[in-house]
Amino acid sequence: MAIPISYNVRNVLQRPVSTLTTAVGIGLTVAIFIGALALASGFRAAMISTGSKNNAIALRKGADSEISSIVTREGASIIRAHPAIAVGPDGRPMASAELVVVTNKQRLGQPGSSNVNVRGVDPSAMTVRSQIKIVEGRMFTPGTDEVVVGRRIARRFANCGIGEKLRFQQRDFTVVGHFTADGSAFESEVWGDAAVLMPALDRDAFQTLTFRLKDPAQFEGVKKELEADPRLQIQVRRESDFYAAQSELLTNLIRFMGVFITVIMAVGAIFGAMNTMYAAVGSRTREIATMLVLGFSPIAVMTSFMFESVFLSLVGGVIGCLLALPVNGITTGTTNFQSFSELAFAFRVTPAALIAGMIFAALMGVGGGFLPALRAARQPLARTLRET
């Protein structure tokens, strides 16, 4: 016969201070675990949402990032003329040949500088990238020294406020608006007219060309055709795949660090849980012996104590989830060394991360409860009951 669960729950509640300290210890471990997952998935989400499945991006052969790529003006017009490219409402092809450079800018409110991506776009870029929305100010006027700044970096770098001037090379550009882009990496960029930015930054070629396909299913065919064109020397990739690949290095690094840190923390927390469970078993030796005498099987006793330990850890897990939830949405930023520029992104505490946190807590409970539960089940009955 099984020992009722309420027995364990009551026992746990009987020792509130001890329960709470152990549970909070486990909770902190779970919170860090969820936090690391949220950091990795926030970063990854920002990069993945950057690219659209319906778009394709052309880069120079061998280039593994936008900044190391080159697409000549001539090459850009050849690609633009491809019949598989969708046509916008203005009758022009939905293709944006873009200048992508990184510029070193001063951080706002703290010393130091970092790299910011500057993207010179074609006026059709707004239809190709439908996620772009101006949230403050207005869009830049093509042909002028105006730029718009992604909202996420506007607060992180100096001179990004509306009306302020950003200097590139010898020219000042006026910030006229802030934009959002569904939380994607574009929100960490400065956008202006490619036709103005190129001479200002002393460039005579584009970096990439992104185009909307009439029918996404045509991708393979278009890719083959363009890559085989000897005039172009380019590679064509789905925009979504390209940006996802750009996130790989850092996502893996964050996950690795997260797992490394939390596994070590978990070992410490398991030791703590073991202490508590041994004490719980120790203070109830006679009680347990009585249960065994009454006919509860050692397996039932063991299960019962394992359950108690898991229950304790799950309380910790809930505390951990509650501690981790407030980080959801907090913006943080670091350099994505694959694109060599700062990417600001928000922590994303996903339901999957919370569930993973609870499972992690339960595992800690199993790890911490096993030996004490075994000890409970293996009571030497006669001696325990004889003791006063």
Place this chain on the structure above:
Amino acid sequence: MNLLSLVLVNLGRNKRRTILTLLSVTVALFLFCTLGGVLDTLQESIKFGSETRLVTRNAISLIFPLPLTYRGRLEAVPGVKQVAVQNWFGGRDPKDERNWYAQFGVDENFYSIYANDMEIVAASPPQTPMEVPAGIVPQLQTYFAEQNACVVGQKLLEKNGWKLGQTIYVAGTIYPGNWPFTIRAVYHAKKKSFGEETMFFHWKYLEQKGMHGQGQVGVYVLDLNQPERAADIARQVDALYENSAAATRTESEQAFQAGFVSMYGNIPFVLRVIGLAVVFAILLVAANTMMMAFRERTSEIGVLKTLGFEDGTIFRIVLAEAALITVGGGVAGALLAKWALESSGFNFGGFLPPMTVYWSTVLTGIAIAAVLGAVSGLIPAVRASRLKIVDALRRVE
């Protein structure tokens, strides 16, 4: 009776609990010092830079080059002894994308400027005796005789199982194509922070094959003979090109390296927060243990008091017990972190210098452990000292 031995005997009473608590503190301090070590390593990467050398780059950002024509004028700036050219190559291993290492195209001055940071430990013997440029070790003869020769770090050589004289291939990402390089010399980093996983090759080769002779330079390294005037010289250099097509930004090599660390953005802050959480979590474990130990021994404390132990002494005994556990665990964890990380040679794939844990971090860790002990032992110690003999002895277990 000796108080210390009383504390030790108490610790030995519930050995399992003592060991479990000790281990959890060890683990926590190991982690704390590891996180601190990552920050230390970032700090170490700044240290590589010398205050007496300047780096001149394009004012917009590193990805914009500078014209080779600047070189002559830079050399003429008073206080500048020598100017070297250094260009990021950004290639990757064509066979294994994950096998990343840094490659730089450099000119001959680079080897004399950095003579104190690296030394050539192996080199291919020259086919025919050759002159090497002034100020450069004679081992580099063969390297200077061949256009596509390269010098690699000892660790890089060992990691990839390369041999001197072997031809390796690098796929260019910025400069397209498959680039063959012949390993003609191996260097050892005299300063740990210089790193041993980099490859250097002729900038001239890069310029001819990769830039079609356009003469563009990633950065200039300026070796000074009046290092005390470094800030002055930097201003002077930048003033030269203030209104030109490629404006420059000149800073000390150390500031240049610090710029990379600044690029990590919020990551160091995140690591600090995690470090604090770890410490707090373990504080709870330790405090819980001390409370348990105290509760178990209530009547015993009553006996001690009956025997004439004063409240203050009891307070100290309980506190000492807590401190011994946490400081013991702290010393073990902090030293383990220093030893394990530094001997592992882990270096974030060559991105940063080998992992370093400063002694100051180790000491901070141990100090934190001591504070942990004091805080976790405080409540039980206060309770123990205030315990009335009657209450303590009345309790029945």
